[in-house]
Amino acid sequence: MGMLAGKIAVVTGAGSGLGRAVAQKFAAEGAAGLVLIDRDKAGLADTRETIAAPKSCDIHARxxxxxxxAALADAARKAEAAFGGADIVVCAAGIIGPFGKIVDCPEEDWLKVFAVNVHGTFLTVKHFLPLLRKRGGGSIVNFSSTAGLVGDPLLGPYSASKGAVTLMTRSLARNHAAENIRVNCVCPGSIETPMLQSVFDDLQDDPAAKAQREREFIAFHPMGRFGKPAEVADAVLYLASPASSFVTGISLPVDGGSVA
Ligand SMILES: NC(=O)c1ccc[n+]([C@@H]2O[C@H](COP(=O)([O-])OP(=O)(O)OC[C@H]3O[C@@H](n4cnc5c(N)ncnc54)[C@H](O)[C@@H]3O)[C@@H](O)[C@H]2O)c1
Structure with missing residues (x-):
């Protein structure tokens, strides 16, 4: 028995980094069914390989x-046919978008980061929230960021998109509290995943600048280190599980104190 014994969970962005860590954690905590979603088919297969799921955990990769x-609507229909509903939806799919000042951001890059981070979260909730109703309620956990709580001089478009996720989460919490559907978000600081690595690899032609950026990012965290994916997955587990049964509408920093 684990914290999610018998629960059905949907996780987007499950093909890498934090979504993968959440899928692993949920399986270890006794989830009965997992619907893992990502645009990266190979990443999804790798995630599945790494999950030491008991036979009782039924894993569907989409x-x-x-x-x-339309694809999300189809995945929701298939999840309902397979499981009759769902208890948990985690929206972790996201992209970091362009570096630099907002005013210099090409329009198509601005639209792309909002398409994935904001519209993608909206669509996932839109199509999967009805599955929570089928089970009498549930928990939605969105992925914002510390950059969705304070402005980011390097990643302005990303920060704006995550700010939208933070307030989408709060409005959703108010919309659905009476239906026993809780909606919260996590706001990770810098966590060791391929996305964080891309922030440094952006400077790989200039090793001194790359090392300097790494030092600056670490210095932003009072705990003096980057976070581990499992540390974010633990926070998501708390918000997804009955341990947070009276918690809705919060934006939980998991950031070593960077917005303290
Ligand atoms: N790593 C960090 O430091 C950090 C900090 C704050 C917030 N976050 C957020 O956490 C979430 C996960 O980030 P990560 O670090 O694991 O990144 P990651 O790049 O390792 O994983 C993101 C996953 O999302 C998938 N994805 C991206 N766009 C998609 C789309 N349009 N449709 C379906 N899948 C898509 C990718 O294929 C990938 O598997 C993101 O929302 C990110 O913004 C990460």
């Missing part, structure tokens, strides 16, 4: 883009 409403 390779799709979260900006594709």
């Amino acid at each position: 390779a799709l883009d979260v900006t594709d409403s």
Whole structure:
């Protein structure tokens, strides 16, 4: 028996980093069914390989883009047919977008980061929230960021999109509290995943600048280190599980104190 014994969970962005860590944690905590979503089919297969799920955990992988409403609707129909509903939805799919000042951001890059981070979260909730109703309620956990709580001089478009996720989460919490559907988000600081690595690899032609950026990012965290994916997955587990049964509408920093 674990904290999620018998629960059915949907996780987007499950093909890498934090979504993968959440899927692993949920399986270890006794989830009875997992619907794993990502546009990266190979990443999903790798995640599945790494899950030491007991035979009682039924894992369905769906390779799709979260900006594709029809594909998400189809995945929700299949999940309902397989499980009759769901208890947990985790929206972790996201992209970091362009570096630099907002005013210099090409329009198509601005639209792309909002398409995935904001519209993709909206569509996932839109299509999967009805499955929570089928089970009498549940928990939605969105992925914002510390950059969704304070402005980010390097990642302005990303920060704006995550700010939208933070307030989408709070409005959803108010919309659905009476239906016993809780909606919260996590706001990770810098966590060791391929996405964080891309922030440094952006400077790989200039090793001194790359090392300097790494030092600056670490210095932003009073605990003096980057976070581990499992540390974020633990926070998501808390918000997804009955341990947080009277908690809705919060934006939980998991950031070594960076917005303290
Ligand atoms: N790693 C960090 O430091 C950090 C900090 C704060 C917030 N976050 C957020 O956490 C979430 C997970 O990030 P991560 O670090 O694991 O990144 P990651 O790049 O390792 O994983 C993101 C996953 O999302 C998938 N994805 C991206 N766009 C998609 C789309 N349109 N449709 C379907 N799948 C898509 C990717 O294929 C990938 O598997 C993101 O929302 C990110 O913004 C990460």
